[in-house]
Amino acid sequence: MAYSDKVVDHYENPRNVGTLDKSSTEVGTGLVGAPECGDVMRLQIKVNPETQVIEDAKFKTFGCGSAIASSSLATEWVKGKTVAEALTISNTDIVKELALPPVKIHCSVLAEDAIRAAIGDWKKKNGSAEAEPALASVSV
Amino acid sequence: MTYFEIFHLPPKLGLDTAALEKQFYKLSREYHPDRFASKSVEEQNKATEMSSLLNDAYRTLKDPIRRTEYLLELEGIELEEQSVKATAAAREAGKEKKQIVPPDLLEEAFELNMQLEEMKMAKQMGDDDLQLRKDLEAAKANFTAMLDASQKTLEALWQSWDAAVDSGDDGAKDAAKDEMVATLNRRSYLRNLVRDVNAALE
Numbered sequence: 001m002a003y004s005d006k007v008v009d010h011y012e013n014p015r016n017v018g019t020l021d022k023s024s025t026e027v028g029t030g031l032v033g034a035p036e037c038g039d040v041m042r043l044q045i046k047v048n049p050e051t052q053v054i055e056d057a058k059f060k061t062f063g064c065g066s067a068i069a070s071s072s073l074a075t076e077w078v079k080g081k082t083v084a085e086a087l088t089i090s091n092t093d094i095v096k097e098l099a100l101p102p103v104k105i106h107c108s109v110l111a112e113d114a115i116r117a118a119i120g121d122w123k124k125k126n127g128s129a130e131a132e133p134a135l136a137s138v139s140v
Numbered sequence: 141m142t143y144f145e146i147f148h149l150p151p152k153l154g155l156d157t158a159a160l161e162k163q164f165y166k167l168s169r170e171y172h173p174d175r176f177a178s179k180s181v182e183e184q185n186k187a188t189e190m191s192s193l194l195n196d197a198y199r200t201l202k203d204p205i206r207r208t209e210y211l212l213e214l215e216g217i218e219l220e221e222q223s224v225k226a227t228a229a230a231r232e233a234g235k236e237k238k239q240i241v242p243p244d245l246l247e248e249a250f251e252l253n254m255q256l257e258e259m260k261m262a263k264q265m266g267d268d269d270l271q272l273r274k275d276l277e278a279a280k281a282n283f284t285a286m287l288d289a290s291q292k293t294l295e296a297l298w299q300s301w302d303a304a305v306d307s308g309d310d311g312a313k314d315a316a317k318d319e320m321v322a323t324l325n326r327r328s329y330l331r332n333l334v335r336d337v338n339a340a341l342e
Contacts, residue, residue, distance in 0.1 A: 031250060033241040034223070035325035038332035040250045062253040062332075090231055091224075109227045113237050120236035 004099035010069035015076050018058040020044040028122025032113040034106050039063030041071050043114035052082045066104040070111035143197035153298035164198045249329040260340045280337045287330045294323050
């Protein structure tokens with residue numbers, strides 16, 4: 001089975017590989033895993049406390065090409081979005097963009113879980129109460 | 141017909157692989173195509189089908205990990221499907237998904253992968269010194285020991301499962317299933333780590 005060109009591109013030139021300061025209150029860290037294949041993915045976001053815009057995102061993934069491409073794409077997509085907007089990214093968007101075959105869907109699921117986990121961590125650090133109004137204003 | 145049924149076995153995990161092999165040869169002879177040469181096409185086809193089912197069943201049941209995975213599958217545990225559904229549910233509820241894998245195991249697997257990558261990078265830089273090799277060997281021994289330990293854990297869980305099947309205790313069966321799933325998950329990470337450390341040592 002061949003990888004799509006987009007997967008190969010992200011795999012060979014992964015965007016935003018790296019680490020953000022885990023202890024910063026502006027940083028949320030999500031660490032997720034797919035037991036089906038033993039992949040581990042860490043995705044971090046840096047959120048502007050005033051605007052709730054995700055200004056930076058980094059990832060580190062140990063896994064197959066599709067898992068690396070999915071997390072690389074996820075960091076590209078969340079950057080510039082507000083936290084509330086980032087929460088609307090779904091794994092099916094990632095599947096479509098990367099043309100992932102059915103056996104690799106769990107990689108896209110992992111990337112969505114990672115975004116959600118990173119945002120969850122950031123919210124915990126900042127108290128969910130602060131994050132809620134922004135969420136509400138977008139979803140209305 | 142399940143793989144257990146073809147061998148006339150109850151759906152239990154602690155099975156005698158020597159007896160399984162004996163039974164496999166016995167049944168292989170029974171379903172051998174030569175014995176059906178003079179029979180109707182329908183019977184011949186049936187025998188071929190049984191013969192292939194028998195081979196799949198034997199390959200699956202003789203391997204302790206595949207046997208466990210197969211039993212869990214029979215019990216309706218579909219890890220991947222559960223995972224996809226849980227993600228969709230979390231998205232709709234606007235909540236964080238509860239990970240199937242315990243966070244401490246993820247941390248551990250992530251850290252071990254980081255160490256391994258550092259060692260591999262040092263090696264690529266031509267820094268293949270004695271200390272590095274020692275570190276890799278130590279990591280390999282560590283991961284292998286953890287993998288062996290997970291096998292022991294699994295074997296103990298087989299006993300719990302088999303005892304629960306005998307006593308018809310559904311609560312105990314569910315508990316054993318959950319723990320088997322957790323152990324198999326842990327194993328996936330350890331298996332990858334062993335594979336990667338071996339590749340780094342080559």
